[in-house]
Amino acid sequence: xxxxxxxxxxxxxxxxxxxxxxxxxxxxxxxxxxxxxxxxxxxxxxxxxxxxxxxxxxxxxxxxxxxxxxxxxxxxxxxxxxxxxxxxxxxxxxxxxxxxxxxxxxxxxxxxxx
Numbered sequence: 001x002x003x004x005x006x007x008x009x010x011x012x013x014x015x016x017x018x019x020x021x022x023x024x025x026x027x028x029x030x031x032x033x034x035x036x037x038x039x040x041x042x043x044x045x046x047x048x049x050x051x052x053x054x055x056x057x058x059x060x061x062x063x064x065x066x067x068x069x070x071x072x073x074x075x076x077x078x079x080x081x082x083x084x085x086x087x088x089x090x091x092x093x094x095x096x097x098x099x100x101x102x103x104x105x106x107x108x109x110x111x112x113x114x
Contacts, residue, residue, distance in 0.1 A: 001041040001050060004112045010068040010076075013039065013113065024068045029083065032104040033060040037112045044081040059089060062096055062105055066113070073106050076113070 001019070008016075017026050017040040028039040029047035034056055038047035044063030051061050063081025070076040079096035086092075096102050 001038065001046055003036055003038045003050060003054060007112055007114050009114050013066075014068050016040070021065060022067075026066050026068065027063070027081070028066055029061050029063050029081075030105045030108045031056040031060050032062065032101065032108060033057065035108045035111060037108055039066065044083045048083050059086075062101065064105060064109070066109070068113075073110060077106055077109050079105065 014024050019026060019040050019042050021027055026040050027044050027047065028037060029044055029051055030037055031051050036051060036056065038050045041047045048061050048063065052058060061083070063083040065078040065080055067076055067078065079102060080094050082094060084091055084094050084096055091097050096105065
């Protein structure tokens with residue numbers, strides 16, 4: 001588990017990852033304010049905690065799954081995590097419901113995965 005410090009290829013991340021949820025799919029968490037991506041943990045919660053320990057605010061962190069075999073950002077990112085259930089922020093499901101937040105997440109992922 002780590003917070004990416006440098007952009008990495010999807011194939012490079014596949015080689016470095018150890019916590020796959022499916023063939024070439026891993027869990028991650030995105031800090032949309034600080035534009036950080038934490039990846040490769042057994043649970044989204046672990047990535048969330050790593051970001052929190054490194055100065056992120058919980059309201060800015062969203063859980064995702066990354067399907068690293070995909071070239072299309074819409075297929076690469078899946079907005080599904082228990083950490084996304086936030087009634088106080090208007091998000092009542094495991095998915096990220098706000099299209100603006102989804103776009104920010106995709107932008108952060110695109111920044112780090114080449």
